[in-house]
Amino acid sequence: MSAVNITNVAVLDNPAAFLKPFQFEISYECLVPLTDDLEWKLIYVGSAEDETYDQLLESVLVGPLNVGNYRFVLQADPPDPAKIREEDILGVTVLLLTCSYVGQEFIRVGYYVNNDYEDDQLREEPPSRVSIDRVQRNILADKPRVTKFPINFHPESSQNGDHSADPSSPEANVVQDNEPEQKPA
Numbered sequence: 309m310s311a312v313n314i315t316n317v318a319v320l321d322n323p324a325a326f327l328k329p330f331q332f333e334i335s336y337e338c339l340v341p342l343t344d345d346l347e348w349k350l351i352y353v354g355s356a357e358d359e360t361y362d363q364l365l366e367s368v369l370v371g372p373l374n375v376g377n378y379r380f381v382l383q384a385d386p387p388d389p390a391k392i393r394e395e396d397i398l399g400v401t402v403l404l405l406t407c408s409y410v411g412q413e414f415i416r417v418g419y420y421v422n423n424d425y426e427d428d429q430l431r432e433e434p435p436s437r438v439s440i441d442r443v444q445r446n447i448l449a450d451k452p453r454v455t456k457f458p459i460n461f462h463p464e465s466s467q468n469g470d471h472s473a474d475p476s477s478p479e480a481n482v483v484q485d486n487e488p489e490q491k492p493a
Contacts, residue, residue, distance in 0.1 A: 310414060311340045311461040312373075317405065317417060319449035320381070326397075326423060326443040330365065330384045332405060338373040342461065344410050345371035352387040353402040361396065363387045389440045397438045398423050403447060412459035420448040 313336060320331035330350060348368050354361030366384035382405075389397060405417040425431045426444040 323446040335379040342373045345369035347408045351404040354392040414459045416455045418453040
C-alpha cells in the first residue's frame with residue numbers, strides 16, 4: 309500500500325498552442341504523515357529514440373505532509389523547441405508526470421501528446437520549416453498510462469533493520485520462489 313494516492317489529475321487549458329504553459333490540477337491523498345517533501349516533476353519527451361532530447365519542464369517540492377487530501381496546480385513552461393529535433397516537433401510524443409519521495413519515484417503518469425498544425429491548409433501543405441507559433445498541442449488526457457512503483461516511505465525504519473514496518477517497501481513485495489533449482493542435463 310502506498311502512503312500517497314493520486315485521486316485525480318485534470319489537464320487544464322487543453323488543447324492549447326505549443327508555446328503556452330502546461331497546467332495540471334493534481335489531487336492526492338496522504339495516508340500517513342510524511343516528514344520529507346514529495347517531488348513532482350513534469351518531463352517532455354523530445355524524441356522516442358534519444359532521451360537526451362527530454363526536457364525537465366518543472367520540478368516542485370511539496371511537504372512535509374499530514375494525513376489528508378491535497379490539491380494544487382502544477383504549471384510549467386512549454387518545452388524549448390530549439391532543443392527538439394525539427395523532425396520530432398510535429399506528431400505524437402509523451403509527457404510524464406512523476407512523483408518521488410526521498411529520491412524514490414513511486415508513481416509515473418504518462419500522457420500521449422499530439423502536436424500538429426491547427427490550420428487544415430498547413431497540415432496539408434506544411435512549410436519547409438516548422439512554424440512553431442502555429443502548432444497546437446493536444447494532450448490525450450482521458451487515456452493516461454499510470455505506473456506505480458513500490459518504495460519505502462519510512463527509510464528511517466530500514467536503518468534499524470526493520471523492513472516490516474512499511475508494507476510498501478520493496479522488500480515487502482518480493483515473492484520467494486520455493487521451486488528447487490533445476491540444473492541443465
